[in-house]
Amino acid sequence: MSQFPDPYTPGPGQEASQPPADPGAGQPGYGQQPGYGQQPGQGYGQPYGQQPGEAYGQQPGEAYGQPSGPAYTPAPPVPAEYGYGQSPNVVPQGMYFDQLSGLNLPDGTQLASVGRRIGAFFLAIPLAIVTLGIGYVIWGLIVWGNGQTPAMQVLGMRVWRPETNKVAGFWFMALREIVGRIVDGILSLITEITSFVLFVAGNKHQALHDLIAGTVVLYDPDKVLAS
Numbered sequence: 001m002s003q004f005p006d007p008y009t010p011g012p013g014q015e016a017s018q019p020p021a022d023p024g025a026g027q028p029g030y031g032q033q034p035g036y037g038q039q040p041g042q043g044y045g046q047p048y049g050q051q052p053g054e055a056y057g058q059q060p061g062e063a064y065g066q067p068s069g070p071a072y073t074p075a076p077p078v079p080a081e082y083g084y085g086q087s088p089n090v091v092p093q094g095m096y097f098d099q100l101s102g103l104n105l106p107d108g109t110q111l112a113s114v115g116r117r118i119g120a121f122f123l124a125i126p127l128a129i130v131t132l133g134i135g136y137v138i139w140g141l142i143v144w145g146n147g148q149t150p151a152m153q154v155l156g157m158r159v160w161r162p163e164t165n166k167v168a169g170f171w172f173m174a175l176r177e178i179v180g181r182i183v184d185g186i187l188s189l190i191t192e193i194t195s196f197v198l199f200v201a202g203n204k205h206q207a208l209h210d211l212i213a214g215t216v217v218l219y220d221p222d223k224v225l226a227s
Helices: 114-130 134-146 150-155 170-184 189-201 208-213
Strands: 095-098 103-106 157-161 216-219
Touching (some): 134 150, 150 157, 170 189, 170 208
Antiparallel strands (some): 157 216
């Protein structure tokens, strides 16, 4: 059986010839125009403006799955004790935080107990008798500058102002002992009972005269507040 020679097989001294290209390859079909904004040869269904071989929404030269846009430094973690309506308690040097009263108190002191405060009230009576009254008044005016009354001085107590973290001065003691005591007895038994209940039940043991002057009473056995 005879074979026909392949016209594209090169003969001796000839170069290989390529088959003619299909004139319709890569061209739109009859009557078909390239899509709007689509370059010739761009695949069907490829988004407008996207380069061939590029993933949708991906910037040129960006690895697949890599987040776009500038990187942001994460915010530092919020302390565990910090929350809405709270602020961290800062205790000044030389002081400590008293859990029962919720106050910052000087080292070496403590909130005076109910029993000690009642003892000071009753001790003032014999002291006033012994000093004939006038002596008690003069004694009181002298020790007010140190945040004390005569009975408090004997029992090692001192009046303290938490707002300023200082011992109450003369004028705050005058406010406490004159104006405050008038308020205590202004309605006689009613205000006195109210003052006593506030003093006993409150975590800061403040009577009405303490609330008026913004003071609390501390027990200072080592006299650390004397200086």
